[in-house]
Amino acid sequence: MGRHALMRRICVFCGSSMGFSPRYAEQAAALGKLLAQRGIGLVYGGASVGTMGAVADAALAAGGEVIGVIPEALSxxxxxxxxxxxxxxxxxxxxxxxxxxxxxxxxxxxxxxxGTLEELFEVWTWAQLGLHGKPIGLVDVDGYYAPLMAFADHMVTEGFLKADYRSLLLTDPDPAALLDRFETYEPPVPPKWAKQPPGI
Structure with a gap:
């Protein structure tokens, strides 16, 4: 199966703020450009501000497809x-x-x-429940997600999270490396009782 048949569009969770370090906006823009260069469409929260705006603007500037989804109250x-x-x-x-x-x-x-974490945790939970088999990755800019991954390891140690479910979160500072891993991703076998609903 070719790259684009497998990964036609990637959903990117990001913020309506830029953060304090300029690296966050830089890496958001780099991701948007990378997706466009690989012919992968961007799906995101639809805003023009923050790192949401940075990733969308860069993808558009590189000729990529960008689809926004925004609630009416937040538009x-x-x-x-x-x-x-x-x-x-x-x-x-x-x-x-x-x-x-x-x-x-x-x-x-x-x-x-x-908000970014809430979106991330929901798709992570859906994956644990076998509701989808899509890959999930964290772009770990300058170690931003290291404390979260340490806490995930702590959940495993304390018996509240299975190691297999912890491994559903792919982490790398390089988004290109994450996309490469996405292309060869094999979802775990879902629980026997799980039934995937349509549209996820």
């Missing part, structure tokens, strides 16, 4: 991006996350805040 607060390939305005956050997941073949998280 003005987060300043919906006006130059996207497609912009879906949805009713609420639940519909936003479901739509982003349905449009995507994998998930990447850039550094972000509570």
């Amino acid at each position: 003005s607060v987060e300043i919906a991006h006006a130059g996207l390939s497609e912009l879906h305005v949805v009713a609420d956050m639940h519909e936003r996350k479901a739509k982003m997941a349905a449009l995507s073949d994998g998930f990447l998280a850039l550094p972000g805040g509570a």
Whole structure:
């Protein structure tokens, strides 16, 4: 199977803020450009600000497809991006996350805040439950996600998370390396009781 047949679009979770280090915006832009260069569409939260805006602008500038999904209540607060390939305005956050997941073949998280983590943890939980078999990666810019991964290891040590489920989170500072791993990703066998719903 060819690269683009496998990974047509990647959902990127990121923030409406830039963070304090300029590296966060730089790496968001680098990811957007990389996706476009590989012919992989970007699915994201639809805003023109923060690292969301940085990844989208870079992908668009490199000729890539960019699809935004934003709740109606946030379309003005987060300043919906006006130059996207497609912009879906949805009713609420639940519909936003479901739509982003349905449009995507994998998930990447850039550094972000509570909203980014909430989106990440939901798709991670869905993977644990066998609701999807799509790869999940963390772009670990300057060790941003190291404390989170240490806590995930702590959950394993304390018996609240299986090691197999911990390994669902692929981590690398280099987004190109993560995309390479996505192309050869083999999802774990889901629990026998799990039944994948349509559209995820």
